[in-house]
Amino acid sequence: MSESKSESLFDKIGGEAAVDAAVELFYRKVLADHRINRFFDNTNMEEQAAKQKAFLTMAFGGPNNYSGQDMREGHAHLVKRGLDDSHFDAVMEHLEATLVELNVPADLIAEVAAIAESTRADVLGK
Amino acid sequence: MTNLKIGENTYTCDSEETVLDSLLRQDVDISYACKKGTCHSCMVRCIDGQPPVESQGDLKDTLKSQNYFLACLCIPNLDMTIRLPEQSELYSEGKVVANEMLNRNTILLIVECRDILEYKAGQFVNLQRQDGLTRSYSIANTPQQSKTLEFHIRRLPGGQFSEWVHDQLKVGDTVAVSEPKGHCFYIPERKEQGILLVGTGSGLAPLVGILTDALEHGHSGPIHLFHGSREKEDLYRVDEMRALSEKHPNFSYTPCISGVDVPSGFKKGRANTVALETISDLKGWRVFLCGHPNMISEMKTQVFLKGVSIADIYTDAFLVSTET
Numbered sequence: 514m515s516e517s518k519s520e521s522l523f524d525k526i527g528g529e530a531a532v533d534a535a536v537e538l539f540y541r542k543v544l545a546d547h548r549i550n551r552f553f554d555n556t557n558m559e560e561q562a563a564k565q566k567a568f569l570t571m572a573f574g575g576p577n578n579y580s581g582q583d584m585r586e587g588h589a590h591l592v593k594r595g596l597d598d599s600h601f602d603a604v605m606e607h608l609e610a611t612l613v614e615l616n617v618p619a620d621l622i623a624e625v626a627a628i629a630e631s632t633r634a635d636v637l638g639k
Numbered sequence: 640m641t642n643l644k645i646g647e648n649t650y651t652c653d654s655e656e657t658v659l660d661s662l663l664r665q666d667v668d669i670s671y672a673c674k675k676g677t678c679h680s681c682m683v684r685c686i687d688g689q690p691p692v693e694s695q696g697d698l699k700d701t702l703k704s705q706n707y708f709l710a711c712l713c714i715p716n717l718d719m720t721i722r723l724p725e726q727s728e729l730y731s732e733g734k735v736v737a738n739e740m741l742n743r744n745t746i747l748l749i750v751e752c753r754d755i756l757e758y759k760a761g762q763f764v765n766l767q768r769q770d771g772l773t774r775s776y777s778i779a780n781t782p783q784q785s786k787t788l789e790f791h792i793r794r795l796p797g798g799q800f801s802e803w804v805h806d807q808l809k810v811g812d813t814v815a816v817s818e819p820k821g822h823c824f825y826i827p828e829r830k831e832q833g834i835l836l837v838g839t840g841s842g843l844a845p846l847v848g849i850l851t852d853a854l855e856h857g858h859s860g861p862i863h864l865f866h867g868s869r870e871k872e873d874l875y876r877v878d879e880m881r882a883l884s885e886k887h888p889n890f891s892y893t894p895c896i897s898g899v900d901v902p903s904g905f906k907k908g909r910a911n912t913v914a915l916e917t918i919s920d921l922k923g924w925r926v927f928l929c930g931h932p933n934m935i936s937e938m939k940t941q942v943f944l945k946g947v948s949i950a951d952i953y954t955d956a957f958l959v960s961t962e963t
């Protein structure tokens with residue numbers, strides 16, 4: 514495999530357009546999943562979709578300003594409500610399924626999964 | 640450098656500066672949050688022309704067509720006159736030209752007023768009594784055609800404004816009418832798209848307006864209207880809607896009753912539930928939901944799960960009485 518320095522993971526997936534395409538697919542899966550949908554307040558869907566967009570941009574290796582500390586604080590209220598590894602695994606499942614649906618090549622999906630996985634300890638407040 | 644005009648004041652905007660940064664620098668009180676086009680907190684309107692396309696981000700088509708834009712994404716290339724959401728609204732004098740009961744608790748009010756071409760079926764206005772008492776009502780007709788505004792006003796027990804309209808307001812009286820508001824209306828694009836209209840009670844008002852507008856524009860995709868209430872006596876325009884569906888093969892109408900007594904010709908159940916049972920795949924549809932706030936929030940999620948894009952869901956929640 515040849516390493517291209519100029520093109521980032523985010524660009525290879527398709528940049529912001531890819532995030533836009535993914536956000537509704539992903540959010541639909543999450544809302545339909547009884548294991549985790551109670552964590553996602555659906556009173557303001559536009560706002561929630563914007564947050565999912567931030568999540569996907571980050572997972573796709575795109576520009577973002579979130580630190581590990583931000584992830585910890587941002588999900589602390591969910592950890593209090595019982596967020597654990599099983600929920601994290603469910604989100605990983607939906608993330609990967611979304612990318613498969615968008616025909617993203619397997620090696621890129623693996624890279625995205627690795628980025629998301631790297632936040633596990635922070636998201637779960639461990 | 641460009642100039643930004645807001646009301647009586649003019650502000651300067653540097654060449655690389657966004658409208659938001661310029662206004663904040665000059666101490667204008669404008670709401671904002673993310674500064675990158677996602678949260679829509681800083682949405683304002685350009686009232687003397689079109690804003691730059693990129694400043695409209697992912698706003699709904701109906702907002703784009705009214706020249707709304709996001710101040711945080713806008714680097715102006717021309718001078719602009721801007722309206723902030725907080726600015727006090729303009730009223731014009733309306734004259735009541737007709738009023739008649741639509742059913743046992745809802746009255747049809749027809750009002751003549753200035754600048755009628757500005758108003759779109761499905762948008763809402765504030766109506767104001769002389770003493771300042773104000774309520775919002777949706778536009779139930781296509782004002783461009785009739786040169787009047789129609790409202791369906793339901794009597795809410797103890798509701799000061801609706802009781803005044805029902806008991807005292809007469810033909811020939813005046814009522815102040817605000818500028819049109821809201822983005823729940825029909826845009827004559829993607830005419831082959833399916834349109835789902837779901838309303839409860841007087842939530843039929845904006846839907847009838849939107850329906851009329853769509854049919855007048857020759858919308859060719861299927862249009863389904865589901866109107867619901869608890870009892871038959873609280874539905875209205877049933878015969879007119881049936882006649883309209885005979886005339887337009889792409890339009891179908893389903894009156895729904897959630898109570899126990901369901902005569903033939905009506906579907907049993909809540910309008911939103913019946914709609915979901917009737918149409919299995921809503922992928923690519925445009926959806927309008929008007930009426931009870933609980934129905935709207937529940938249905939919004941359901942249609943999204945059935946494939947409707949968030950940008951294609953238009954809603955208008957109504958104030959409701961204790962009994963629904």
Ligand code: HEM
Nearest residue numbers: 549552553554564567568571579587600601604629632636
């Ligand atoms: C897989 C790793 C994850 C990453 C990288 C991630 C990232 C993010 C980001 C960037 C935001 C937006 C924060 C903001 O700007 O407000 C967010 C919000 C959110 N995340 Fe996560 N997240 C992850 C896992 C999860 C999991 C497992 C759940 C629950 C099952 C979850 C539930 C939420 C919710 C509900 C919000 C919105 C918070 C609110 O409404 O206050 N996230 N996440």
